[in-house]
Amino acid sequence: MRVLLTIQYLGTRFHGWQKQPGKVTIQQTLEDAIFKALGEECQTFASGRTDAGVHAWGQCVHFDTSTKIKAESLAYAINRFLPTDISILKSQEVSPEFNARFDVVKKCYEYSFYASNISLPLLDAQFARVRPDFDYTKATKAVKHFLGEHDFEGFCSAGKQTKTTVRTIYNIELQDLGDNKYKLVVCGNGFLYNMVRIIAGTIIEVGYGRIDPNKIPEIINSKNRSRAGKTAQACGLALKKVEYK
Amino acid sequence: MRVLLTIQYLGTRFHGWQKQPGKVTIQQTLEDAIFKALGEECQTFASGRTDAGVHAWGQCVHFDTSTKIKAESLAYAINRFLPTDISILKSQEVSPEFNARFDVVKKCYEYSFYASNISLPLLDAQFARVRPDFDYTKATKAVKHFLGEHDFEGFCSAGKQTKTTVRTIYNIELQDLGDNKYKLVVCGNGFLYNMVRIIAGTIIEVGYGRIDPNKIPEIINSKNRSRAGKTAQACGLALKKVEYK
16 A cells, blocks of 8 residues: 655754665655564655755655555554654555655745844754844845746756746745744745745845845846855754645 | 853753763853853852753853953853853843842743644654643643642652742743643742642643642642642753843
């Protein structure tokens, strides 16, 4: 049967999702736990890769197994062999045609950060730190320009090839959490390599006054990576939710 | 001069505040950093000890120094020598009579927890996990009984001696943070050893239906440790704020 797992992880000590020789990755750690629990070598397929240091509240992963254990019980069976920074929240049987990567219709990310000239140990695991002169009111003016369908070629790091760099942002919101903490929530039909971190980095630079928010449409249209902001730190990013048909 | 530091720490890897031979503690780590920054061996005095695994958003600590560095700049000077899980938020000169422990007029703690049968890696550093049958509505009925002045002898672990076990709770509130996350906020004129964790543990057992909330006054008056709930896990506790005259 084909099984869909919803998993949560703290990405801090991992070299991202994707298996790589000699590196501790989430995919390798998960496949090792599945092998220990089921005695089967199963290949896992995630909704998408997450980079080194990036977290997930609900990453979705499918794999095929011939186990006799009920799909709903697999979460408990496999969790016993996972380290404390990865946890399977849910396991369910899906149709053999289901694909955790290609069937995605919507993905939501959160980018969390705080503005301070001093680092805050109780936030650092899941928040990026930005300069204390970050201005929320300025930054919010940039946000709406990312909404809708755009060619995000300029908001993409080199290294991965995709057929098209056109993506649709369904929803984007910069929340003020109080105490100089902020959260950027972005949902879309898909994201290019580092796209959320480059959007976050650009909005943060608008908050510094370095980028004019009215220039965002022009920066997007330029398709020029060097016109967008820096790629924001990995630790602030979390894959919140993946939705399927 | 006498200096007051406001410090934040993630308590996870520390054996609490207090110096102990052969153990990694916050006090020892801080005194080592002060020595590296100022070349002076300074003894530090906190508002109170925190236990192993307990966090602080704003612990207060005083020490005496003959340094020529301005008090306001000491935070930056010492932070350079602190690990990433301890940070000095503020440093200021105080009168030579000021005492970070004896001058406290109010302390606030937060106890954070979530109800789930599966552990959540993105919460585990700063939230305790409780059983999924925890009922918030039941638990809130226990809270008001702790308000005011009581003899908390039964809400205290053995091991520390104090003149009196009478303490006043100024404010106590159980907040529903959504997604089965909860936060107990407790402010008082002082707290006995493990007192907040035993109050939290008792309220959690009320939420399980194991303790009748109407019995709380009787349990307090019994001064019998075995009638209160279990001491809740250290990782959920954080010293939020310390107030002085």
